[in-house]
Amino acid sequence: MGSWPARAGVGFGRACVVVAVSMLVPAVWAAAVALGIWWGAGNPWSWVAPFVLVSTGTLALSRPICRIVRFLVARWTGTVIPAGYRQAGPVTRLSTGYWWNGFSYERTSRDALMDQKMRLRWSDPATWRDLRFTGIVPFTAGVIAAVPPAGAAGAVVGLFQPSLAMRVIGVLGAVMAVASAPYAWRALEPVAVRFLRASPAMTLADRVEELTAQRADTTVAQAAEIRRIERDLHDGAQARLVALGLSLATVEKVLKTNPDQAMALLREARAGAATSLTELRDLVKGINPPVLSERGLVDAVRALALDSPLETAVSADLRLRLDPPIESALYFGIAELLTNAVKHAHATQARISIAQDDTDIVIDVEDNGRGGAGVRADGGLAGLRRRIAVFDGTLEITSPEGGPTRARMMVPCASL
Template sequence: MRQPPSWVASACSGFVRACAVVGVSMLGPGVWAAAVALWIWWGAGAWTWIAPFVWACIGTLALSRPVSRMFRSLVAKWTGTVIPGGYRQARPVTRMSTGYWWNGFSYERTRRDAIRDQKMRVRLTDPAVWRDLRFMGIAPITAGLIAAVPPAGIAAAVLGFSQPELSTRLIGVAGLVVAIAGAPYAWRSAEPVAVRFLRPSPAMALADRVDELTAQRADITVAQAAEIRRIERDLHDEAQARLVALGLSLATAEKLMKTDPDQATALIRDARAGAATSLTELRELVKGINPPVLTERGLVDAVRALALDSPLEAAVSAHVRLRLDPPIESALYFGVAELLTNAIKHAHATLVRITITRDGTGVVVDVEDDGRGGVAVRAGGGLAGLRGRLAVFDGTLEITSPAGGPTRARMAVPCESS
């Protein structure tokens, strides 16, 4: 089947996109036009304008965020330019010892009232709300007006060809030419307008970054406290108890050395075995804090050693040998360890492939297993914690895990290696 010329496809897709831009842009003016029509229908009296005006304001406020989101979605779909929303996120409400709920602004008697009050306050104090309202007024006279050229040309062509006069038919021909020539380009004004007026301001981006770092600091503090408690528990339950028993055995052997040398020798032998076991436990504990191979030989060799100790068949592929800052190496190493543990316990995988590469901005670690899939990042889970640890370094964790597998996890951290 013969394919249509490329300019025909470009004109058709451009016309559809231009109509979409016009439709989204004119939602705000449409609300006000409906309000004016309602006022006229009521008789255009001296005071009858108040209700339509109020409803138009409410409609504009209600539509501002959906319109902005639709613009961002269209621009991202058509051009690949992702414009962050920059909206402030409501934090979890907290129940105080008094029984009241604190939402960051006020105390409320119930959790429902706290959340409702919080949403209203966040919405009214969020600079992004006023940015969206501004965009509602700017979009129709910028992107909407330019994108309206092809539809207006088609309308002129239809009207012109429907009349028998030669002059009107010439107008119809001109409208058709304008529509066809402008269709591939008229919709493109949506991208610069959206980027200019919907992108968060530097102050808003900085405020969001401060909030993000504050939340990350709180998460890290909680994680560090939990890690310290784990270390204390391991020392108390294993190494410390064994060392105490070792001291008692040596004290008993010292007393029995003169009266019962054989029994003393047996106690010393058991104490020596206990000392070796305690040393092994301490080494495992230190390995859990910071593996020596990671400090001495770097991330690649540490991951290879981790793969050798794994009960799964694990293949490690590293196209480069690199040394990173110790905190980054530690985060990636324990990230791989977390993913391997998940593959064993939850995915029931038999094979894991680990790939470590460099791209233009940093290091990328891919972990793929042949398990049953269906992995999801749940709040408070290990993967959520891993994502938080990587976010401290502006890193990301992306997981693709369809039901039935395979599961692919990608950790990327922007950094410079040596």
């Protein structure tokens, strides 16, 4: 906790920060009113300009102020308040040459992005939540946080006055500033939690949108997987089985007239059957590795590490078997991360850690590659993030230029 002077000093500084942030918009309002008074009642701009200044200033400052408040609350108290802003979708160019931004068609990508940004800003409920908070915080947390600075100002003014009454007021101001400093800034947290956190209805609506997108992604992934299996069967095992049938038909014809040729054809057919069986096993392994079904995620990852061209170390502390869909998603997620490390990062070593705490299954995959990995909207990492999100999981990527790259997948135990 620290000594009282240290707490008072830290609290006084935080109270001043809260006052400065919360009073930005009222300062704009006061400036607009002062401008109107300065112009005089006879000037038509004395009514129009303050209104425009108040509107544009409040709208422009609301989101930055709310972001600062979320940062301060998280930094000072550890309470994380999700922003909840709606994310912009991709802007796509169509075959007609027009650009589709999710709302309208535009002639250029610049127009499409500007229109999307404007529509998204005005249709986002978080925008109106920010405006409401910007109007409330000065008269709640802002007023309470202003007590220590006001007491300090009174102390400075009063103690330097010759009269006894003013000096008494100065002493009282100093006592008020010191006594309230450790606590005055704390009013920011409950006000921010109450007015910046998304309402249950908005959270439910966002969850419905997220689940809808996840369902669409799952449908697309399933269709792509079915097409891959069909293609592999058609180009591989099916073609070999057709050739095997033709070879056996030829054997039937030449068995009595040319036994040596028949034996050669039978040897080819046996080799073709073995090759077809190997291809089918590989195909089934790509769908769901047998070791994953039989022995679980940890042993499957260890087998994957042995087959990887990277020098891979695996450490695991997993005390339970996961549901098969979750095991499959995590296994193929690890496989994709290792593939990216070889293909894109040119890594030579990797480390995989599988752990379980009270709330989550945590998997870390780290490589010594060149780094610079990013999550693009149409990239493999974004697809992996969406697949993990089906189980309320998250994927975090840390990949500075020059490496190393670290990926963390987390799945809540409640999903198991």
